Amino acid sequence: MSQTGNQAPTHSPHAPKRAIPHAYPNGNPDAPLNPPGARSTDSCLPIGQTGEVVHNYACTGPAPGDIAFRWIHGSVCAATNRDPRIQVVAYNEDTYILRENICINWEAPFTYLLFGNAGALLIDTGATPEAAYYPLRPTVDAIIRRWCSIRRKKSIPLTVVLTSGEDIAQNQGLRQFADRPETTLAPIELAATKQFHKLASWPDGTGAIDLGSRVIDVIPTPGSHKDGITFYDRYNGFLHTGDLLYPGRIQIGNDRDYVASLSRLQQWSEAHPVKWIMGGHIEMMFAPGRAYPRFKNYRPFEHVLELEPAVLAEALEAATGVLGKPDVVFRTDFILLNRVGPDEKNYRTSPDLPFIPVPIWLP
């Protein structure tokens, strides 16, 4: 197998340099076999040991973890889809990524479940209220039950927060948790949200959620939504940006706020290690600058979920360029829609991106 390190340079003048994630598919023989980040996670305990297992979440860089699976992406006829209603991927022992099946709702939102020693945090709740269609609560309960058993805990309190309270592609599953014991639900109104996260000087300042030696920072990022919030997970080095920045057709709600929020995240990423930007959806194809339009429930050519932190600067530049102007900006990994309708320039791309023919028309 040849190495992928000698790729031709990208055609896009705007695209930042990308890391090549799988340059060494069979392992790099020159890399240290016992890297500094590796340590016992107490996952496999001696027989007979009792008492709660406590993790040390302090780490110098992003915690190890991998999305080693392809996301399920619908089917030609959504009515005949028999994939799981929620795809669950364990990123690492304390981080779970959940995705709603595209054939239940085209938004196919991602939901993140993070664990610390004293609490669990669910970021976003999906696009479908009915548990019969979208069993978020039973799925989260099952993950928590198993996690508690391996950590020898009776239970762990759950906090449910939203990257945007108003976003009906992310707040619909909230009511499934309404009667859940040991559960705190973030409010959906902006004023109450500011109080909940102690963000008195919104959109300045930050809050924090302590899950027990794992701290999640709360950064106000209005722009796509007036109540947008980004969560920074110090353990994984993830920015959970929701609708603010994700590989898709990003609808800017207010361009001044949007630019300000991206600047805030840009500054944040200069001061804190960011491994990936983890958004709420995927709408891009893997062909540069191409995206699926709204409502598509079969997306076989999807882009990956994770975005490199360099995309922040690229998005900031692109958003600054359209400040005050109705326009659509096409970039390799995202599209910005400013002051236009959600279907503006569907299926289009920019001439300065390489054109890759994708057979999108006939299912």
Next chain:
Amino acid sequence: MNRRTFLTYPIVSAALPSMSTASAVLSRIPSPEVLSAAASTDIDFTAHLPAPGTFPERWICGSSSCMDNQDPPIQVHWYNEHTAYLRQNKAYSYEAPFMHLYFGNQRILFIDQGYTQLRTDWPLRDVVDGCIAEWCKRNHRNIEEMELLISFSHLHDDHWAGINQFYDRPNTRYMGLTHEEMIGFWGMTNYPEERVTLDLGGRSILIWGSPGHVMSEFAYYDTYTQILFTGDMFYRGRCYISFWEPWFASMKRLMDFLETHPVTHVVGCHIEISRTGEDYPYGITYQPDEAPWQLTVAELRHAFEVAKTITQPGIYFTGSVFLCNQTRGTTTVDKNPYAYY
């Protein structure tokens, strides 16, 4: 046999016992048993017009969760005993196109084949074969003797995607996927003005060109039900008018047609509007409050009056259809619901 003779193909029936026509016809003479059976049940498609029929109160229109949809993949509605309309389930394809089956004494015309390619995903072939078997049983016909003509309204893939499900069906002809093959199929040499008459065996279908949405589109008029089918050129939804001049000329052609022919209903390929006139955006898979499929002649005439006043590209609502003049293909009137300035 060229295209023109194919269209006016002599109808083999007991009424023509001499069979003095060309030898090409002889090979297609039904067996004597069938001939006598047909003779006893020949359907008269010319008396008591228009033949009455009904549309469903509501069509099946998707569900909030597509994968939980329990409706049939294709809704079959018999408008009357000899006319069936089919609709693709919205949970199988958001386009949810309508399809037409017109039965004559010798031939069946099947217009449009939906938006899914494979029979394993969406069993169009099985449903159509089922309809034909049902009709043949009801009318004491031999299925093998009925020729199936498969055509489509226009050259967009949501109207012919299922066409190859019929590749091995006996006694079946289908249209090619180019403009040349389309007009050749009907033997037209003067598209779009030329109006040809397709004889299904006592039941005539009038066909002529109606470019505007695309350049390659037909209008179909069934003399039996007197239903006018205008494809995607005019339907209750967003009429994407790619080319204004040809579209306006096609509308004018429809107006002229109304002067000489009675029309009971005008039908198109889709429904994209609610009963309250709300636009269902392009691609949506659930339309819980759909407006009726059929349009009245008055609605068509009114749309023409509105069209006369249109001089600029844009979206114009006539009260029954959106005329999207030279807007891009998937235009909706939607705005970003979360915008705040």
